[in-house]
Amino acid sequence: MYAALRSIGAYIPKNVLTNHDLEKMVDTSDEWITKRTGIKTRYIADKDESTSDLGVNAARNALERAGMQVTDVDMIVCATISPDYFCMPSTACMIAKKLEIANIPAFDISAACSGFIYALATAKAFIESGMAKNVLIIGAEKLSAIVDYTDRTTCILFGDGAGAAIVSATENKDEAIKDINIAADGKYYDYLITPGCGTNRPCSEEVLKERECYIKMKGNETFKVAVKTLTNDVIEILEKNKIKSEEIDFFVPHQANYRILNAVANALGLSQEQIVMTVSKYGNTSSASIPMAINEIYEQGLLKSGDLMLLDAFGGGFTWGSALVPF
Numbered sequence: 001m002y003a004a005l006r007s008i009g010a011y012i013p014k015n016v017l018t019n020h021d022l023e024k025m026v027d028t029s030d031e032w033i034t035k036r037t038g039i040k041t042r043y044i045a046d047k048d049e050s051t052s053d054l055g056v057n058a059a060r061n062a063l064e065r066a067g068m069q070v071t072d073v074d075m076i077v078c079a080t081i082s083p084d085y086f087c088m089p090s091t092a093c094m095i096a097k098k099l100e101i102a103n104i105p106a107f108d109i110s111a112a113c114s115g116f117i118y119a120l121a122t123a124k125a126f127i128e129s130g131m132a133k134n135v136l137i138i139g140a141e142k143l144s145a146i147v148d149y150t151d152r153t154t155c156i157l158f159g160d161g162a163g164a165a166i167v168s169a170t171e172n173k174d175e176a177i178k179d180i181n182i183a184a185d186g187k188y189y190d191y192l193i194t195p196g197c198g199t200n201r202p203c204s205e206e207v208l209k210e211r212e213c214y215i216k217m218k219g220n221e222t223f224k225v226a227v228k229t230l231t232n233d234v235i236e237i238l239e240k241n242k243i244k245s246e247e248i249d250f251f252v253p254h255q256a257n258y259r260i261l262n263a264v265a266n267a268l269g270l271s272q273e274q275i276v277m278t279v280s281k282y283g284n285t286s287s288a289s290i291p292m293a294i295n296e297i298y299e300q301g302l303l304k305s306g307d308l309m310l311l312d313a314f315g316g317g318f319t320w321g322s323a324l325v326p327f
Protein backbone atom coordinates (compact mmCIF):
# COMPACT_ATOMS: atom_id res chain seq x y z
CA MET A 1 0.00 0.00 0.00
CA TYR A 2 1.19 3.54 -0.82
CA ALA A 3 0.33 6.92 0.73
CA ALA A 4 -1.03 9.78 -1.36
CA LEU A 5 -1.96 13.40 -0.67
CA ARG A 6 -5.72 13.40 -1.24
CA SER A 7 -6.74 16.97 -0.40
CA ILE A 8 -5.57 20.24 1.08
CA GLY A 9 -7.29 22.88 3.19
CA ALA A 10 -6.43 26.02 5.12
CA TYR A 11 -7.76 28.62 7.48
CA ILE A 12 -6.50 32.17 7.70
CA PRO A 13 -7.54 34.31 10.68
CA LYS A 14 -9.26 37.57 9.78
CA ASN A 15 -7.13 40.21 11.55
CA VAL A 16 -4.36 41.73 9.40
CA LEU A 17 -1.19 43.06 11.04
CA THR A 18 0.73 45.25 8.59
CA ASN A 19 4.31 46.50 8.69
CA HIS A 20 2.88 49.97 9.32
CA ASP A 21 1.03 48.62 12.39
CA LEU A 22 4.34 47.20 13.65
CA GLU A 23 6.05 50.58 13.11
CA LYS A 24 3.77 51.87 15.89
CA MET A 25 4.70 49.01 18.24
CA VAL A 26 8.51 48.70 17.90
CA ASP A 27 11.43 50.62 16.36
CA THR A 28 11.18 49.27 12.82
CA SER A 29 10.06 50.31 9.36
CA ASP A 30 8.11 48.89 6.45
CA GLU A 31 11.24 49.40 4.34
CA TRP A 32 13.51 47.37 6.70
CA ILE A 33 11.03 44.51 7.05
CA THR A 34 10.32 44.33 3.31
CA LYS A 35 13.99 44.45 2.34
CA ARG A 36 15.19 41.87 4.87
CA THR A 37 12.26 39.45 4.85
CA GLY A 38 9.82 40.19 2.01
CA ILE A 39 6.97 40.26 4.55
CA LYS A 40 4.26 42.93 4.19
CA THR A 41 1.38 41.51 6.25
CA ARG A 42 0.57 38.63 8.57
CA TYR A 43 -2.76 37.43 9.97
CA ILE A 44 -3.53 37.26 13.69
CA ALA A 45 -6.12 35.07 15.42
CA ASP A 46 -8.78 36.50 17.72
CA LYS A 47 -8.08 36.41 21.47
CA ASP A 48 -10.65 33.64 21.97
CA GLU A 49 -9.44 31.59 18.96
CA SER A 50 -7.00 28.86 19.98
CA THR A 51 -4.63 26.85 17.80
CA SER A 52 -7.09 23.94 17.70
CA ASP A 53 -9.85 26.28 16.45
CA LEU A 54 -7.61 27.30 13.54
CA GLY A 55 -6.75 23.63 12.94
CA VAL A 56 -10.40 22.50 13.01
CA ASN A 57 -11.35 25.05 10.35
CA ALA A 58 -8.49 23.93 8.09
CA ALA A 59 -9.38 20.26 8.73
CA ARG A 60 -13.04 20.79 7.76
CA ASN A 61 -11.86 22.47 4.56
CA ALA A 62 -9.57 19.51 3.68
CA LEU A 63 -12.27 16.93 4.57
CA GLU A 64 -14.86 18.67 2.40
CA ARG A 65 -12.48 18.82 -0.56
CA ALA A 66 -11.68 15.11 -0.13
CA GLY A 67 -15.42 14.36 -0.09
CA MET A 68 -14.95 12.65 3.26
CA GLN A 69 -16.86 12.48 6.54
CA VAL A 70 -15.03 12.93 9.84
CA THR A 71 -15.81 9.27 10.57
CA ASP A 72 -13.59 8.25 7.63
CA VAL A 73 -10.51 9.60 9.43
CA ASP A 74 -8.58 6.95 11.37
CA MET A 75 -5.71 9.05 12.75
CA ILE A 76 -5.03 12.72 13.54
CA VAL A 77 -1.53 14.21 13.62
CA CYS A 78 -1.13 17.87 14.51
CA ALA A 79 2.18 19.67 14.06
CA THR A 80 2.45 22.76 16.25
CA ILE A 81 4.78 24.75 18.49
CA SER A 82 1.92 26.81 19.90
CA PRO A 83 -0.35 24.15 21.43
CA ASP A 84 -3.62 25.00 23.16
CA TYR A 85 -2.23 23.62 26.41
CA PHE A 86 1.38 23.56 27.55
CA CYS A 87 1.74 19.86 28.52
CA MET A 88 -1.59 18.17 27.93
CA PRO A 89 -3.97 17.50 26.37
CA SER A 90 -2.47 17.59 22.90
CA THR A 91 -3.86 19.99 20.31
CA ALA A 92 -4.68 16.91 18.17
CA CYS A 93 -6.96 15.70 20.99
CA MET A 94 -8.65 19.12 21.09
CA ILE A 95 -9.14 18.97 17.31
CA ALA A 96 -10.60 15.45 17.60
CA LYS A 97 -12.98 16.66 20.31
CA LYS A 98 -14.13 19.65 18.25
CA LEU A 99 -14.58 17.47 15.15
CA GLU A 100 -16.48 15.00 17.37
CA ILE A 101 -14.22 12.06 16.48
CA ALA A 102 -13.17 9.56 19.17
CA ASN A 103 -11.45 6.20 19.53
CA ILE A 104 -8.72 6.88 16.97
CA PRO A 105 -5.09 7.86 17.63
CA ALA A 106 -4.50 11.62 17.90
CA PHE A 107 -1.17 13.18 18.79
CA ASP A 108 1.03 16.23 18.28
CA ILE A 109 4.39 16.58 16.61
CA SER A 110 6.90 19.17 17.80
CA ALA A 111 9.28 19.88 14.95
CA ALA A 112 8.83 23.66 14.65
CA CYS A 113 8.73 24.94 11.05
CA SER A 114 9.43 21.42 9.70
CA GLY A 115 6.35 20.08 11.51
CA PHE A 116 4.16 19.60 8.44
CA ILE A 117 6.81 17.49 6.66
CA TYR A 118 7.32 15.46 9.86
CA ALA A 119 3.52 14.94 10.03
CA LEU A 120 3.46 13.90 6.37
CA ALA A 121 6.27 11.40 6.99
CA THR A 122 4.38 10.01 10.00
CA ALA A 123 1.16 9.60 8.00
CA LYS A 124 3.06 7.90 5.17
CA ALA A 125 4.74 5.45 7.56
CA PHE A 126 1.46 4.54 9.31
CA ILE A 127 -0.30 4.02 5.98
CA GLU A 128 2.52 1.96 4.43
CA SER A 129 2.63 -0.25 7.53
CA GLY A 130 -1.12 -0.85 7.27
CA MET A 131 -1.89 0.85 10.59
CA ALA A 132 -3.97 3.66 9.04
CA LYS A 133 -5.92 4.40 5.86
CA ASN A 134 -6.98 8.04 6.06
CA VAL A 135 -4.79 10.32 8.15
CA LEU A 136 -5.75 13.91 8.87
CA ILE A 137 -2.56 15.95 9.21
CA ILE A 138 -2.64 19.53 10.41
CA GLY A 139 -0.10 22.31 10.79
CA ALA A 140 -1.65 24.94 13.05
CA GLU A 141 -0.09 27.88 14.84
CA LYS A 142 -1.20 30.76 17.00
CA LEU A 143 2.31 32.18 17.11
CA SER A 144 0.99 35.59 18.17
CA ALA A 145 0.54 34.03 21.65
CA ILE A 146 4.26 33.19 21.95
CA VAL A 147 5.73 36.19 20.08
CA ASP A 148 7.20 39.05 22.10
CA TYR A 149 5.71 42.21 20.60
CA THR A 150 8.43 44.29 22.30
CA ASP A 151 11.21 42.42 20.40
CA ARG A 152 11.63 43.88 16.92
CA THR A 153 13.96 41.09 15.83
CA THR A 154 11.20 38.47 16.03
CA CYS A 155 7.77 40.10 16.14
CA ILE A 156 7.97 41.27 12.53
CA LEU A 157 8.34 37.70 11.25
CA PHE A 158 5.50 35.60 12.56
CA GLY A 159 1.79 35.15 11.87
CA ASP A 160 -1.08 32.79 12.73
CA GLY A 161 -2.85 30.26 10.51
CA ALA A 162 -3.52 26.62 9.81
CA GLY A 163 -3.30 24.16 6.96
CA ALA A 164 -4.52 20.59 6.77
CA ALA A 165 -4.29 17.63 4.44
CA ILE A 166 -5.81 14.20 4.08
CA VAL A 167 -3.25 11.51 3.36
CA SER A 168 -4.87 8.30 2.15
CA ALA A 169 -3.87 4.76 1.26
CA THR A 170 -3.71 3.96 -2.44
CA GLU A 171 -2.62 1.07 -4.64
CA ASN A 172 -1.70 3.46 -7.45
CA LYS A 173 2.05 4.09 -7.28
CA ASP A 174 1.83 7.06 -9.68
CA GLU A 175 -0.15 9.14 -7.18
CA ALA A 176 1.93 8.07 -4.17
CA ILE A 177 4.22 10.37 -2.20
CA LYS A 178 7.56 9.57 -3.81
CA ASP A 179 9.96 10.23 -0.97
CA ILE A 180 10.34 12.15 2.29
CA ASN A 181 13.51 13.07 4.12
CA ILE A 182 13.40 14.31 7.72
CA ALA A 183 16.33 15.10 9.99
CA ALA A 184 17.45 17.12 13.00
CA ASP A 185 20.55 18.42 14.77
CA GLY A 186 20.06 19.39 18.41
CA LYS A 187 23.39 21.16 18.71
CA TYR A 188 21.62 24.26 17.41
CA TYR A 189 18.89 24.01 20.09
CA ASP A 190 19.36 27.57 21.34
CA TYR A 191 19.29 29.33 17.95
CA LEU A 192 15.48 29.28 18.00
CA ILE A 193 14.07 28.71 21.45
CA THR A 194 11.39 29.56 23.99
CA PRO A 195 13.74 29.26 26.98
CA GLY A 196 11.24 29.52 29.81
CA CYS A 197 8.27 27.63 31.23
CA GLY A 198 9.55 24.17 30.33
CA THR A 199 11.07 21.79 32.88
CA ASN A 200 14.49 23.34 32.25
CA ARG A 201 13.31 26.78 33.43
CA PRO A 202 9.93 26.27 35.10
CA CYS A 203 7.53 29.18 35.11
CA SER A 204 8.50 31.71 37.79
CA GLU A 205 8.32 35.45 38.30
CA GLU A 206 11.89 35.77 37.04
CA VAL A 207 11.18 33.72 33.91
CA LEU A 208 8.12 35.84 33.16
CA LYS A 209 10.00 39.10 33.86
CA GLU A 210 12.77 38.08 31.44
CA ARG A 211 10.06 37.30 28.87
CA GLU A 212 11.47 33.78 28.48
CA CYS A 213 8.13 32.24 27.47
CA TYR A 214 8.42 33.97 24.10
CA ILE A 215 10.34 32.99 20.96
CA LYS A 216 14.03 34.04 21.01
CA MET A 217 16.09 33.75 17.88
CA LYS A 218 19.65 34.12 16.62
CA GLY A 219 18.34 35.30 13.26
CA ASN A 220 21.52 35.81 11.31
CA GLU A 221 23.06 32.49 12.40
CA THR A 222 19.76 30.68 11.71
CA PHE A 223 19.64 32.20 8.25
CA LYS A 224 23.08 30.87 7.31
CA VAL A 225 22.51 27.31 8.57
CA ALA A 226 19.03 27.27 6.96
CA VAL A 227 20.26 28.15 3.47
CA LYS A 228 23.14 25.65 3.53
CA THR A 229 21.13 22.78 5.04
CA LEU A 230 18.07 23.27 2.84
CA THR A 231 20.11 23.50 -0.34
CA ASN A 232 21.95 20.24 0.42
CA ASP A 233 18.72 18.56 1.46
CA VAL A 234 16.72 19.35 -1.67
CA ILE A 235 19.62 18.49 -3.98
CA GLU A 236 19.96 15.15 -2.18
CA ILE A 237 16.27 14.19 -2.49
CA LEU A 238 16.17 15.13 -6.19
CA GLU A 239 19.35 13.18 -6.99
CA LYS A 240 18.22 10.18 -4.96
CA ASN A 241 14.95 10.04 -6.93
CA LYS A 242 16.62 10.88 -10.26
CA ILE A 243 14.37 13.91 -10.72
CA LYS A 244 15.61 17.02 -12.51
CA SER A 245 14.63 20.43 -11.14
CA GLU A 246 12.73 21.22 -14.37
CA GLU A 247 10.44 18.24 -13.67
CA ILE A 248 9.18 19.94 -10.50
CA ASP A 249 5.90 21.78 -11.11
CA PHE A 250 5.93 23.63 -7.78
CA PHE A 251 8.65 24.20 -5.23
CA VAL A 252 6.77 24.81 -1.96
CA PRO A 253 9.25 25.82 0.73
CA HIS A 254 8.52 26.75 4.32
CA GLN A 255 7.77 30.47 4.15
CA ALA A 256 10.35 32.05 6.47
CA ASN A 257 12.03 34.76 4.48
CA TYR A 258 12.07 35.44 0.74
CA ARG A 259 15.86 35.61 0.77
CA ILE A 260 16.16 32.04 2.15
CA LEU A 261 13.59 30.80 -0.40
CA ASN A 262 15.31 32.49 -3.33
CA ALA A 263 18.77 31.30 -2.28
CA VAL A 264 17.62 27.66 -2.26
CA ALA A 265 15.58 28.06 -5.48
CA ASN A 266 18.56 29.67 -7.25
CA ALA A 267 20.86 26.84 -6.16
CA LEU A 268 18.40 24.42 -7.83
CA GLY A 269 18.08 26.60 -10.92
CA LEU A 270 14.30 26.91 -10.50
CA SER A 271 12.28 29.53 -12.39
CA GLN A 272 10.07 32.09 -10.61
CA GLU A 273 6.98 30.24 -11.96
CA GLN A 274 8.03 27.12 -10.06
CA ILE A 275 8.49 28.86 -6.68
CA VAL A 276 5.46 29.28 -4.42
CA MET A 277 5.95 32.42 -2.34
CA THR A 278 3.30 33.48 0.19
CA VAL A 279 5.59 34.96 2.83
CA SER A 280 4.76 38.57 1.88
CA LYS A 281 1.10 37.98 2.75
CA TYR A 282 1.19 35.56 5.71
CA GLY A 283 4.69 35.96 7.23
CA ASN A 284 6.19 32.91 8.88
CA THR A 285 3.42 30.63 10.20
CA SER A 286 5.82 27.80 11.15
CA SER A 287 4.22 24.36 10.66
CA ALA A 288 1.20 25.90 8.89
CA SER A 289 3.17 27.65 6.16
CA ILE A 290 3.60 24.77 3.68
CA PRO A 291 -0.06 23.58 3.67
CA MET A 292 -1.20 27.23 3.54
CA ALA A 293 1.07 27.77 0.52
CA ILE A 294 -0.21 24.60 -1.22
CA ASN A 295 -3.74 25.78 -0.49
CA GLU A 296 -2.94 29.15 -2.09
CA ILE A 297 -1.92 27.62 -5.46
CA TYR A 298 -4.86 25.22 -5.25
CA GLU A 299 -7.35 28.07 -4.73
CA GLN A 300 -5.73 30.08 -7.51
CA GLY A 301 -6.39 27.15 -9.84
CA LEU A 302 -2.66 26.70 -10.53
CA LEU A 303 -2.23 23.30 -8.87
CA LYS A 304 -3.55 20.51 -11.07
CA SER A 305 -4.00 16.81 -10.47
CA GLY A 306 -0.73 15.01 -11.22
CA ASP A 307 1.50 18.05 -10.60
CA LEU A 308 4.72 17.23 -8.75
CA MET A 309 5.57 19.36 -5.71
CA LEU A 310 8.90 19.61 -3.95
CA LEU A 311 8.34 20.61 -0.31
CA ASP A 312 11.09 21.70 2.01
CA ALA A 313 11.33 23.15 5.50
CA PHE A 314 13.77 24.16 8.19
CA GLY A 315 13.10 25.22 11.76
CA GLY A 316 13.83 25.22 15.47
CA GLY A 317 15.71 22.24 16.85
CA PHE A 318 17.16 22.49 14.25
CA THR A 319 14.87 20.25 12.25
CA TRP A 320 14.53 20.05 8.49
CA GLY A 321 12.94 17.97 5.80
CA SER A 322 11.93 17.68 2.17
CA ALA A 323 9.32 15.71 0.26
CA LEU A 324 8.40 14.85 -3.32
CA VAL A 325 4.61 14.88 -3.45
CA PRO A 326 2.31 14.47 -6.48
CA PHE A 327 -1.03 16.21 -6.14
Ligand code: ACO
Pocket residue numbers: 027028029032033036037113152153154156157192217218219220221222223226254255256257260284314315316
Ligand atom coordinates in the same frame (compact mmCIF):
# COMPACT_ATOMS: atom_id res chain seq x y z
N1 ACO B 1 13.67 46.71 12.27
C1 ACO B 1 14.78 47.46 12.15
N2 ACO B 1 16.02 47.03 12.46
C2 ACO B 1 16.13 45.78 12.93
C3 ACO B 1 15.02 44.94 13.10
C4 ACO B 1 13.76 45.44 12.76
N3 ACO B 1 12.62 44.73 12.88
N4 ACO B 1 15.45 43.75 13.59
C5 ACO B 1 16.77 43.83 13.71
N5 ACO B 1 17.19 45.07 13.33
C6 ACO B 1 18.55 45.57 13.30
C7 ACO B 1 19.48 44.82 14.23
O1 ACO B 1 19.39 45.32 15.54
C8 ACO B 1 20.83 45.10 13.58
O2 ACO B 1 21.23 46.39 13.97
P1 ACO B 1 22.80 46.71 14.29
O3 ACO B 1 23.50 46.42 13.00
O4 ACO B 1 22.76 48.14 14.67
O5 ACO B 1 23.16 45.76 15.39
C9 ACO B 1 20.51 45.15 12.09
O6 ACO B 1 19.09 45.38 11.99
C10 ACO B 1 20.87 43.87 11.34
O7 ACO B 1 20.40 42.76 12.09
P2 ACO B 1 20.60 41.28 11.57
O8 ACO B 1 20.00 40.37 12.58
O9 ACO B 1 22.02 41.06 11.18
O10 ACO B 1 19.70 41.31 10.26
P3 ACO B 1 19.55 40.22 9.15
O11 ACO B 1 19.94 40.74 7.85
O12 ACO B 1 20.15 38.91 9.57
O13 ACO B 1 17.99 40.03 9.09
C11 ACO B 1 16.37 38.44 9.90
C12 ACO B 1 17.30 39.58 10.26
C13 ACO B 1 15.32 38.97 8.95
C14 ACO B 1 15.72 37.91 11.15
C15 ACO B 1 17.17 37.32 9.20
O14 ACO B 1 18.34 37.00 9.93
C16 ACO B 1 16.38 36.06 9.03
O15 ACO B 1 15.39 36.02 8.33
N6 ACO B 1 16.83 34.97 9.63
C17 ACO B 1 16.15 33.69 9.51
C18 ACO B 1 15.46 33.43 10.76
C19 ACO B 1 14.08 32.90 10.55
O16 ACO B 1 13.44 33.03 9.54
N7 ACO B 1 13.63 32.27 11.60
C20 ACO B 1 12.32 31.73 11.63
C21 ACO B 1 12.24 30.29 11.94
S1 ACO B 1 13.46 29.31 11.19
C22 ACO B 1 13.04 29.34 9.69
O17 ACO B 1 11.88 29.39 9.44
C23 ACO B 1 14.13 29.32 8.72
